[in-house]
Amino acid sequence: xxxxxxxxxxxxxxxxxxxxxxxxxLEIDVAYLQADEEKTTAYIETFLSxxxxxxxxxxxxxxxxxxxILCKNLVSSGEKRAGLAEPKWIFSGLLGNNILINVDAxxxxxxxxxxxHELYHLIDDSDDINGMYDNHWKNLNHPKFTYxxxxxxxxxxxxxxxxxxxxxMTAVHEDKAETFSHMIVDYKGIEKLGKTDAVLRRKIxxxxxLMNKFSSEFxxxxxxxxxxxxxxxxxx
Ligand SMILES: [Zn+2]
Numbered sequence: 001x002x003x004x005x006x007x008x009x010x011x012x013x014x015x016x017x018x019x020x021x022x023x024x025x026l027e028i029d030v031a032y033l034q035a036d037e038e039k040t041t042a043y044i045e046t047f048l049s050x051x052x053x054x055x056x057x058x059x060x061x062x063x064x065x066x067x068x069i070l071c072k073n074l075v076s077s078g079e080k081r082a083g084l085a086e087p088k089w090i091f092s093g094l095l096g097n098n099i100l101i102n103v104d105a106x107x108x109x110x111x112x113x114x115x116x117h118e119l120y121h122l123i124d125d126s127d128d129i130n131g132m133y134d135n136h137w138k139n140l141n142h143p144k145f146t147y148x149x150x151x152x153x154x155x156x157x158x159x160x161x162x163x164x165x166x167x168x169m170t171a172v173h174e175d176k177a178e179t180f181s182h183m184i185v186d187y188k189g190i191e192k193l194g195k196t197d198a199v200l201r202r203k204i205x206x207x208x209x210l211m212n213k214f215s216s217e218f219x220x221x222x223x224x225x226x227x228x229x230x231x232x233x234x235x236x
């Protein structure tokens with residue numbers, strides 16, 4: 001097997017994105033520890049590369065993805081996280097955006113969805129900060145539904161119609177990222193749910209429109225490929 005240094009260099013050449021095996025970082029808002037070298041290397045070589053190869057490198061450029069930071073025991077705002085997007089907002093063109101990923105987890109369908117979820121946050125933020133306040137998306141919901149962050153409640157009830165996970169019910173930008181990542185990993189699964197769930201069906205259609213606006217590579221044939229490669233993703 002090649003050395004970690006070589007794998008990181010190859011990754012940068014292939015995707016135009018740096019991958020970093022992070023050292024410990026202990027700050028109030030974000031904290032993590034350095035992951036084992038063996039785990040990090042395997043993650044880059046066999047897992048991350050495969051997921052990113054679903055997109056052209058134009059996608060990463062357009063959302064200013066600069067660095068993917070690999071770590072373990074990732075915590076943000078006091079909560080354990082599988083991944084985290086760190087957009088630099090108005091400075092993103094200059095500084096580049098980062099994604100943080102906890103690699104110390106089973107490499108399953110959920111771990112795949114984490115990569116696409118975090119990438120979507122950067123895509124969502126790349127045109128404006130509409131992702132946070134997307135009223136068009138909010139209006140796809142049942143008229144009585146309110147995202148939990150808007151309610152300042154911390155009790156998340158069971159998954160309602162229109163949502164792929166309880167986390168999607170916390171905020172509009174999380175809902176969009178969850179819908180997108182389910183479409184990437186388990187297109188058939190989400191499409192099946194959409195057959196009996198009109199809200200979710202509208203969200204799938206809206207996501208296709210948004211992604212096609214972001215880049216023309218997200219066309220019907222892209223989604224057909226995703227349907228063919230669907231992996232079952234548990235509803236969590
Ligand atoms: Zn998120």
